[in-house]
Amino acid sequence: MQDPILDPLNNKQREAVLHTEGALLVLAGAGSGKTRVITYRFAYLLREKDVKPFNILSVTFTNKAALEMKTRISNLVGYDLSNAWIRTFHSTGLMILRQNAELISYPRDFIVYDELDSKALLSSILKDLNYSKEKFSPQLLLEKISSLKDENISPERFQSMISSNFEEVVYKVYDEYEKRLIKSKAVDFSDLIILPAKLLNENLRVLERYQNLWQYIMIDEFQDTNTSQYELIKLLVNENRNICVVGDDDQSIYGWRGANINNIYDFKDRYDAKIIALEQNYRSTPVILEAANSVVVNIFGRMPKKLWTENKYGKKIKIYEASTEKDEARWVVEKIDNLLGEYDYKDIAIFYRTNAQSRIFEEELLFRNIKYKVFGGQKFYARKEIKDVLAYIKFVVNPDDWASFERIIDIPKRGVGEATLTKIRALYDDGFSLLDIISSAENLERINRNAVKSLFELSEIIKDLNKNKESLSPANFVKILIEAIDYENYLLNNEENGKERWENVEELINSIKIYESGKKNPTIVEYINDITLQTSADEIGDESERNYVSLMTIHNAKGLEFPVVFVVGVVEGLLPHSSSRMSEGEINEERRLFYVAITRAKEELFISYSKNRMNYGEVIECFPSSFIRDIPESCMEWEKKAFSMRKLSTEFPTKDNNYLEGKKVENFDEILVGMKISHNAFGVGTVTFVSKNFYKVNFENYGVQIISKNNFSGIRILS
C-alpha cells in the first residue's frame, strides 16, 4: 500500500511525524530533511488526526521560509492553505497585537517601525537630550536597546543595573525611546514579540483563546529563538504540550541578535520532550560533510552528532589563494563559466561574509555576461525615495507618528527648516495633534506665508486620504498620494538621478499591485506593515524563474541549498570577522557560519581568498582563515599552492599562548598611535591608526590588521 505521506520518509523522520502528542525536539543536522519533517508532520496532522488547519500554529523566521512551507504543504495535501497559521514570529506577534490593540491602549491602525525608522527616532532623541552623535551612535544605541528588549529588560529594570556612564546614557535614551514610540503610536521589531507576551500575561481570557485555538505548535530553526520569543511560545503552549521544535545547534548564527542556544536545553527539560536526532544527510557528498564536520567538531559544549550520507564520494573541495581581490573574482567567475553547461545558472551560488564583498564579483560576472542576482545589501525599501513614500503612507495611516512626520514635512520643500520644526515639536510635546498644528501653522512664530499655505494644503491631503484608507486599494491610495504632493516633479527637478528615483517609485507601485493580486481585501494599513516585516531573504523568487547565479551573505544562505557553492573571502578579519575575534563564543559563531556556508553545497564546493584586500580605500594584507586549517588536507585540492598557509598553520596562536606581560586594556580610548601592544590572536605589533570604532596594528607576524574596538579583553599594552 502506498502512503504519500509516510513512505518517502526514513525511520527517524517518520518517528518525528508520528509523534504528534506531547513535546518533541527534533535535532536536525544540515540537509537531514528538516523541512520535509515539518511539512509532512503538518500534512499528517490534517489527514490522520483530523486536525483543522487553523488549529496548527507554525512559526518560522523568515517570510520566505513561511511561504515556502505553505506552498509545500498545500501541494502535499492538495488544497489551499493560504489562511493557515504559517507565519514568522514577528507577523504572528503583529497579528496578536492587531487583534487586541485596545488592550495595550493602541489604535488598531498602529504602525511598525523598521530599523531605519528606529534609528531616525534615536537620532532625534540624541539631539534633544544633547548627546553627541559621535560618542553615542544611533546604530550602537539601537543594538543595545534591542538586546535589552529582547532580554525582556524594561527601562525601569535597566535603571537598577546601570554600572557605567555609558549605560546611564543608554538608560536615558532607552526610556525616552519607549515613551516616544508610545506617543507616536508605533511599535518596533522587538515590540512585536514582547508586547504580545505582555498582553497575554495580563489578559488570561485572551491567552486561553489562543491556547485553545492553537492545539498544535511547530517552531522551525529553534536554535535562533531569543529569550523573548521563547517567553511568547511558553505562554502559547497549552496543557497538552503539543509542541514540536526543530533545530540544530551547529547552525546557530544569530547569537548577536539575542538568539539563545540554551532555549534548546531548557525546552527539553521544561516539557520533558522526546528527542529525535536526524543525522542522515541527503544533500551533500561525503567530502563536503567531512569538511563541514571538521570545522565545528571541537566547539566546546556542542551537542555531539555525526552526519552521515549514502551519497557517493564526489569531487574534492577546490581552494584558491589569490593575490588580489580582482584575481580571486576572476578565478571564481572563470570557474562558473566553465561549469555552465554542466550546470544551470540557478545551481550556482557565491557566499560571502559581508554585503560589501559582492561588488567585485558583480563586476566580473557582468564582464563575462553571466546573469546573476544579488540578495540583500542595499535594499530596495531602504532607498531614500521609497522611504519617503513609505513614511508618507505611515503618516497618513497614523498622523501621530513623529518620525514619519519629521521625514516628510519638508518633502517636497515647504520651507520648514530646523527652527520651525522645533516649534512644532514643542506643541506636539504639549499634546497638540500634528495635523492640528500644521493646519493652522499661522500660529507659529516667524513662519513665512508660503509655508503656512503649503502646510495647510498638506493637512488637507492627509485628512482626505486618512478618511479613505479603508476603501481605497493600496495601489490607488499611493497613486493619489503621490499625485497630491506632486512627488514626480519633486524628484525630477530636485534630486540627483531624479529619473531613476522616479522609476523606483513606479516600481514600488507595481509591486503594490502584485501584492494586491494575492489578497482578498487588501488595505493600505495591512500593506505598510507587511512591507515593514519584509526582508532581503524574502526576495528569493520561485524556483522556476531563478535563471541567474545567486550572490548573498552566508546569513542569507541559511536554509537554502545549491549544487555548486563558492565561499569567497575566507580570510582572517572577514571570516572570522574582525569584530568577533576576541571571545571564544564569538569565534565559534563565526565557525558555525562557515559550517552553514559549507553545508549548503550539494555537489561541488569552492573556497577562495585573497592575500590583499581593500579596506576604507586602502590595501591591507590578509591571511587565510584559521578555519581552513581545520579542514583535512585529504578533502582539499589546492588550485594554487598557498605559501602563507604553512606559516599560519604552524604559527597561528591559540587562545592563551600569546599573552605577554603588559598592562591590560580596560578602556579602548587607552590605545594610541605608536603604542606597542600584544593581541591574543596576532601577537605583538605597533598601533598605526586609531579611529572611533577600530584601530590598525602592524603585527610582527601578520602585517597590518584591523582590530575592532568593541572588545578589548585580549589586548595588552607593552610600551
Place this chain on the structure above:
DNA sequence: TAATCCTTTCTTTTT
C-alpha cells in the same frame, strides 16, 4: 533656509 563643497566616517551578519 538652501545649495554647495569639503570633511569625516565607515563595514558584520537581520526579523
Place this chain on the structure above:
DNA sequence: GAAAGGATTA
C-alpha cells in the same frame, strides 16, 4: 572609495 554629515556661502 563612497556616502553621509558638517561648514560655508548666498
